[in-house]
Amino acid sequence: MKKKQISGVLSLATIAGHHPESSMFHHVSFLYWLTRLSKPENIVELGTGQGGSFYGFLAGLIDNGCGHIYTVDVEDKKFVLNAVREHSKQFTFIRGDSTAIDLNIPMDFLFVDSRHSKDHIVAEVNKYLPNLKSGGVAFFHDVNWTFGGRIPKSEVKLALDELYPKF
Numbered sequence: 001m002k003k004k005q006i007s008g009v010l011s012l013a014t015i016a017g018h019h020p021e022s023s024m025f026h027h028v029s030f031l032y033w034l035t036r037l038s039k040p041e042n043i044v045e046l047g048t049g050q051g052g053s054f055y056g057f058l059a060g061l062i063d064n065g066c067g068h069i070y071t072v073d074v075e076d077k078k079f080v081l082n083a084v085r086e087h088s089k090q091f092t093f094i095r096g097d098s099t100a101i102d103l104n105i106p107m108d109f110l111f112v113d114s115r116h117s118k119d120h121i122v123a124e125v126n127k128y129l130p131n132l133k134s135g136g137v138a139f140f141h142d143v144n145w146t147f148g149g150r151i152p153k154s155e156v157k158l159a160l161d162e163l164y165p166k167f
Contacts (some may be wrong), residue, residue, distance in 0.1 A: 029147070035057050038137075042070070043067065044111070048071045051081075058084060060089055061090045071092070077093060097162065108133055109137050110129065110137070111138075118131065142154055
């Protein structure tokens with residue numbers, strides 16, 4: 001029996017409430033195509049939020065016909081997950097603090113977009129980066145934010161500067 005295919009990122013982005021004219025749509029589309037081309041086995045997303053990145057990754061996994069995403073958030077995200085539950089079993093939602101849960105799996109992608117505090121991000125990197133496969137990719141969302149026309153140093157950037165001072 002052939003799996004029902006999702007028509008790329010547009011349908012999932014629409015489900016998520018992201019429209020093709022928004023900048024978020026381009027972010028979701030990028031993650032979709034990266035997933036399609038890389039064919040990751042395991043993706044770990046720290047911080048589900050409104051589901052934009054989750055939908056991009058999941059749409060790529062569905063269209064690939066393989067792979068799994070583990071998405072972690074401190075809040076209940078039923079509204080995000082129920083929108084796609086009928087389309088796929090290729091995801092696991094874990095409710096809890098990303099630094100306190102036990103998720104020890106080899107991963108191809110690590111997407112960090114949870115609590116935007118320097119100490120929390122440093123703790124996440126120290127906990128999850130050792131599980132990143134050789135050739136795997138770690139993504140950090142909101143490294144630079146525009147605020148009032150300027151780009152202040154975000155807590156994400158401060159954490160990365162501390163972890164990787166020569167980067």
